[in-house]
Amino acid sequence: MALAAGAWSETALVTITKLGSSNVEFAALTETIDIDMGDKDIDHIVNVSGGRMVKKTPQDITTITFEGYPLDIDSTNGTGVSQMFEGGTWGTTEPLEASASRSRDLFRIAILWTDDTSATSAAGATATSTNSYRIVFAHCWMTSMKPSFTDGVLKFTFSFKCPAFNPMGTANIKEQSGDDTALTTLNDYSTSNYPPRGSSYTW
Secondary structure (H helix, E strand, C coil): CECCCCCECCCCEEEEEECCCCEEECHHHEEEEEEECCCCCEEEEECCCCCEEEEECCCCCEEEEEEECCCCCCCCCCCCHHHHHHCCCCCCCCCCCCCCCCCCCEEEEEEEEECCCCCCCCCCCCCCCCCEEEEEEEEEEEEEEEEECCCCCCEEEEEEEECCECCCCCECEEEEEECCCCCCCCCCCCCCCCCCCCCCCCC
C-alpha cells in the first residue's frame, strides 16, 4: 500500500459507518479519494492610520469526495451508496428498492493508508511493526450523489461534508499515524462514543 520508504500510493482502505450501525467497507469499489480540508482563513481590518489588524475566519467545512462503482442496492439497510444518500428505510427482499426520502443520517468516514497487508478495514487495528496513516471524520453529512455513464461505465461521484467541530467545540476530525507502531481499532460509531453535542468523543 506504500512505496518502500516513499509516498503512500496505489491503494487505501475506506470505511463508512452510519451512526448506530455497522462498518461498511468501500475500498474495493472506490477510487479518486479527494479531501478538501476546510480552510482556516484570515481577513484583515484596516484602521485609520493605514495599519492592518488580522481577523481570524472560523475553519470552513471539510468535503470528502469519492468516485465509486455501484454494483446493486444491498439487502442490508444503509450499506449501499444510494441507500446512504436516500436515508430512511429500504426493501430487504428482491427486487430491492430505495426511494427518495427527506431523512438525513450522520456518518463516520475512516480512510487508512498502511503497509500492513493483512488490514481489511480502515476502522480496524493495524499490526505491530507496520506503518500507517489514518484520517477519521465524525458526524459527516452525505450531501451529493451523482451517477454517470459518460465513460461507458456506471460510476457514482458522492460527497460528504464534515464541520471541524460539533456545537460544543469538540473536534470532528482526527489524524492518526503509526511509525513501526500499531494503530488501535476505532470504537463503535454510536451516540455514546460520539455524542453529537458532547464535550468529548471516545474514538
